[in-house]
Amino acid sequence: MRDWKRYVREHLPLPDIEGSLEVEVVEEIAIQLEDGYRAARARGAGEEEAEAEALALIGDWSTLARDVQGSKRFARAPRIEHRVEDREFAIRTRGGSWVPVADMLRDLRLAVRRLRRAPAFGAVVVLTLGMGIGANTAIFSLVKGILLDPLPYEEPERLVAVLNTAPGVGEEVLPQSAAVHFTYEDESRLLEAVGLYNRFDVTVLGLDEPVRIPSIYVTAGTLPTLRARPLLGRLFSAEDATPGTPFTVILSYGYWQNQFGGDPEILGRTMSIGGEAREIIGVLPRGFRFLEHDPAVYLPFRFDRSSLTVSNFTNPSVARLREGATLEAATADLARLMPVAVEKFPGGVTLAFLEEARGAPLLLPLKETIVGDVGDVLWVLLGTVGIVLLIACANVANLFLVRAEARERELAVRRAMGAKRRQVAGQFLVESVLLGLLGGVVGLGLAHAGLRLLVAIAPANLPRLDEVSLDPVVLIFTLCISIISGVLFGLFPVLRWGHADLVNALKEGGRGSGAGRERHRTRNALVVGQITLALVLLIGSSLMVRSFQAIRRANPGFRNPAEIMILGVSVTSEVAESPDAIVQTHEAIAHRLAEVPGVTSVGSSSSVTMDGRAGWDPIFVEDSPLPEGQLPPTRRFKWIGAGYFETMGNPIVAGRTLGWTDIYNRARVVLVTENFAREYWSDPAEAIGERIGTGMAPGNWREIIGVVGDVRDDGVTQDPVAIVYWPMLLEDFWPEIRGDEPFVALTQFYAIRSPRVGTAGFLREVKEAVWSFLPNRPLTNVQNLEDMLRGSMARTSFTLVMLGIAAAVALLLATVGVYGVISYVVSQRTREIGVRIALGAGSSTVTGMVVRQGLFLAVIGVALGLAAAYGLSRLMTSLLFGVSALDPLTYAMVAVCLTAIALLASYLPARRAARVDPMEALRAE
Amino acid sequence: MFSAALKKGSVELLLLSLLQDEPRHGYEIGKMIEERSGGRLRFRISSIYPILCRMEGRGWIEGRWVEKPGERRRRFYRLTAKGEEALAAQRRTWHEFTRAVNLVVEPSHA
Known part of the structure; x- marks a missing residue:
């Protein structure tokens, strides 16, 4: 018997039915033929006769194929399309103003059908747009969550950070002094509430091992300022903040859940924090965060008001303005209170000093102080991804133009038959907006994934990152840019064909070779625009690369950070009573650490580089007396043990280093950094033996015994800071405040x-070395100097990565754009090129001709791009380090590279042009 | 014996009627039309099969592959609820149509 399946497959062409369905159809028809054959044989027919009878069941194969393929069963997305068609018909019959709606539905249906027939085109467009839209969605959600959204507290616009400024002593911004704070709290007329706070790690005992947890110390007014309401219990009262009363603590929701399993009976229980039993008096609600911090517990400051002086400006302060109070009025109100504080809390800053230092309150919107300068990075990034989207749209517009050209004749016929311009335009726009929306959907998916990645690689100090999400506003943003993109690239064919020379289009018979100049103008403009935008992004990212290189080259004040580990140990009075005993303990720990196998060097300081723990005060120089009553600038202070500079790898530029003997002898010596020395003496060596001092007035001199290399103490991207290094044990240090007590x-x-x-x-081993000496002593800030260094470069590297990705995508899209246009031009000019070659033009002549065209576009684009970059890159000045925003070398290199890439992109099609066979080219016409 | 146009107009009704009783496969449907019409109606696969496909696309009938012991698998079609409705409607139309036609073509007894 015949193989019927094979026979059917050979005779029934079903190109429009997808694989598995086609197999079923073939099988189903084959079995019917086989049934017919068997029936005939059963009646006694011979083989040939039975076969003929079976085949007679089919009749015309091509009609069958057409009818089967035309049936709804095999249409790919039949239901929706037909339903839309029905709806469209229903709407159209309503007539009047409904007709345009029906038109739009029809355009939509046709657009879907056209795209289904060209899936590759659709996929390229949707992916290109998806990347652009996704990047914009992701960055916008960062901008919105971090910069635009109000802080998550009630009436956040009334929250301010309360700071001080003292330009007279070189301090632009200072935190708050408790004495000034209490004066504000008692007497200000325009603050509704005000509070001090500070972040400390505290030790929790009574668990398996001592645990360090993050805490926030607050005054009674701090949490009410933020309008925090306890989930359980109460907030701190004035009594909780008074010395001599029972110790209390408030838990964060997270700590309550994790440590106490959300026990509802938690109030009244005690926990041991820092050696004190504290009663748990409240739990804060879920999701409550303290500004940029997320502490485990809140503890009350317990200031003894009777011993406070206006000094010790160390704690940040936050306040809520009264309804209707302006920042200016509140500042004036507080300025009035500063002298009041000096009088109420005597013994610290004097009125004379206040005047001399030009001390004044400084109120800033709270959000501004939390968000800081991260706005610079985010706005630059948003602009960057916006440019990428524009380039993507230009590419898609080019694709669209090519496709529209293929339909030129059809469109011309439709116009000739009376279709209005609006109708033709509607068709393009519906299709492009549909693609834009599909791109938006893909973009949302990419943004969702991208955001996770962003949050993972974003610098740890990027504030409010946990408040970033794809919320409804972001979705609306995505919808808008999807539609705008769609309209943007759909507009090009509309402008081109809205008023096209129809007669010509018809006359040319769709050959489309003649209308050259005008047709290519749009396309060329798009490519020039792409090159311009890509150049701007490339310059931006190259400037970041140069910044990064400069940072790596900059001397941070230490060597080989990968080999340095940092670890903090507090030696308090319960371990060692006398100041000497404390120093001895530290020395012993240093020696013990040095014995750990592999350790080459150990040193210690009250603050290591970039940790932000250093203190500061004015430094008088004996050699440079100031007019009576004038204060010198404050300098950063660190108190060190022996071996610190040697271990960090910071060279001693002049003089000698500090030894344990100096410390035990309470020697009146200091070390300073090179930039400080150079400020007063031309040569660091001259500083040796000179004397400097700190205090309210000149005097209390100590001798400079060494000058060390500069240190970028605020992070590698910041300028080096002048630092004064004191021995960790000092006598007669600030006797104005400390009296006789040694420091x-x-x-x-x-x-x-x-x-x-x-x-x-x-x-x-390192931890055990410390613990062998001080059992169970909690160790703080255990980290690698390399990680700290990386953290301080995080913002730069984050910006670098983001701009780098954007620039790479831009370059890729622009290259594809140039290549596409030049290829298209070549394909359109095949005949002309064929004639030229037939007339004797050499291949190099032809190649040169085509490449010149690409070069022409590239040069214009680069020129425009250089001008645009000149204007725009200044916006990123604050992100750069060690390189000017107008660095000529960067500009030149990027321009040359981009031109070269554009040349390459046009050379490939040019080579194809040179290989045109004149006979073929002419015959093809 | 009947013109193609005449036959074409009634295929859907014929197929739906045959599938009302029980599920049947393609070849069987063709044979049954031939038998029940006493050989007066004969349809080729190329007439029946696309209609089956079309009706399945509309959701009037539902096809399922069934394998009986000792035979090759065949695709059986059964009527859906939507198909029942369509059949009732088509029957009504058919009866009205034939009555109307009869009223015109039969000699008037009035």
Whole structure:
């Protein structure tokens, strides 16, 4: 018997039915033929006769194929399309103003059908747009969550940060003094509430091992300022903040859940924090965060008002303005209170000093202080991804133009038959907006994934990151840019064909070779625009690369950070009573650490580089007397043990380093950084033996014994800071405040240099070395200097990565754009090129001719791009380091590279042009 | 024996009627039309099959592959609820149509 399946497959062409369905159809028809054949044989027919009888069941194969393929069963998306068609018909019959709606539905239906027939085109367009829209959605949600959204507190616009400024002593911004704070709290007329706060790590005892948890210390007014309401219990009262009363604590929701399993009976229980039993009096609600912090517990400051003076400007302060109070009025109100504070809390800053320092309150919107300068990065990024989207639209517009050209004749016929311009335009726009929306959907998916990635790679100090999400506003933004993109690239064919020379289009018979100049003008303009925009982005990202290189080259004040581990140990009075005993303990720890295998050097300081823990005060120089009553600038202070500079790898530029003997002898010596020395003496060596002092007036001199290399103490992207290094034990230090009591730096951060840094075993051995001396002492700020360094470069590297990705995409799209246009031009000019070659033009002549055209576009684009970059790159000045926003070398290199890439992109089609066979080219016509 | 146009107008009704009793496969449907009409109506696969496909596309009938012991698998079609409605409607139309036609073509007894 015949193989019927094979026979059917050979005779029934079903190109429009997809694979598995086609197999079914073939099988189903084959079995019917086989049934017919068997029936005939059963009646006694011979083989040939039976076959003929079976085949007679079919009749005409091509009609069958057409009818089967035309049936709804195999249409790919039949239901929706037919339903839309029905609806469209129903709407059209309503007539009047409904007709345009029906038209739009029809355009939509036809657009869907056209796209289904060209899936590759659709996919390229949707993906290109999706990338652009996705990037914009992701960055916009960052901008919105971080910069635009109000802080998550009631009436957040009335929240301000309360700071001080003292330009007379070189301090632009200072935190608050408790004495000034209490004066404000008692007497201000325009503050509804005000509070101090500060972040400290505290030790929780009574668990398996002592645990350090983040805490926020607050005054009674702090949480009410933010209008926090407890989930359980109460907030701190004035009594909780008074010395001598029972110790209390409020838990965050997270800590309550994790540590106490959300126990509803938690109030009244006690927990041991920092050696004190504290009663739990409240739990804050879920989602409540304290500004940029997320502490585990809140503790009350307990200031003794009777001993406060106007000094110690160390705690941040937040306040809520009264309804209707302006920032200016409130500032004036507080300025009135500053002298009041000096009188109420005598013994610190004097009225004379206040005047001399030009001390004044400084109120800033709270959001501004939290968000800081991160806005610079985000706005630049948003602009960048906006440019990428524009380039993507230009590419898609080009694709659209090519497709529209293929339909030129059809459109001309429709116009000739009376279709209005609006109708033709509607067709293009419906299709382009549909693609835009599809791109938006893809973009949302990409943005969702991208945001996770962004949050993962974003610098840790990017504030409010947890408030970023794809919320309804972001979705509306995405919808809008999807539609705008669609209209944008759909407009090009509309403008081109809305008023096209129809007669010509018809006359040319769709050959489309003659209308050259006008047709290519749009396309060329698009490519020039792409090159312009790509150049701007490339310059932006190249400037970031140069910044990054400059940062890596900059000397941060230490060497080989990967080999340095930092670890903080506090030696308090319960461990060692006398100041000397405290120093001895630190020395012993240093020696013990030095014995850990692999350790080459150990040193300690009250603050290591970039940790933000340093203190500051004015420094008088004996050699440079100031007019009576005038104060010198404040300098950064650190109190060190022996070996700190040697371990960090910061060279001693002149003089000598500090030894343990100096410290025990309470020697009146200091070390300074090179920039400080150069400020007063032409040569660092001249600073040795000179004397400097700190206090309310000149005097209390100490001798400079060494000058060390500059340190970028605020992070590698910031300028070096002048630092004064004191021995960790000092006598006669600020007697104005301390009296006779010697000063000793209780907490020292140990810098430990070893090639073994970063291995788990090393960390354990180091901890054991400390614990063998001070059992169960919590260790703070255990980290690698390399990580700290990376953290300080995080914003730059984040910007670099983001701009780099954007620039790479832009370059790729622009290259494809140039290539596409030149290829198209070549394909349109095949005949002309054929004639030229037939007339004797050499291949190099032809190649040159085509490449020149690409070069022409590239040069115009680069020129425009350089001008645009000149204007725009200044916006990123604040992100750059060690390179000017107008760095000529960067501009030149990027321009040359981009031109070269454009040349390459046109050379490929040019080579194809040179290989045109004249006979073929002419015959094809 | 009947013109193609005449036959074409009634295929859907014929197929739906045959599928009302029980599920049937394509070849069987063709044979049954031939038998029940006493050989007066004969349809080719190329007439029946696309109509089956079309009606399945509309959701009037539903096809399922069934394998009986010792035979090759065949696709059986059964009427759906929507198909029942369509059949009732088509029957009504058919009866009205034939009555109307009869009223015109039969000699008047009035």
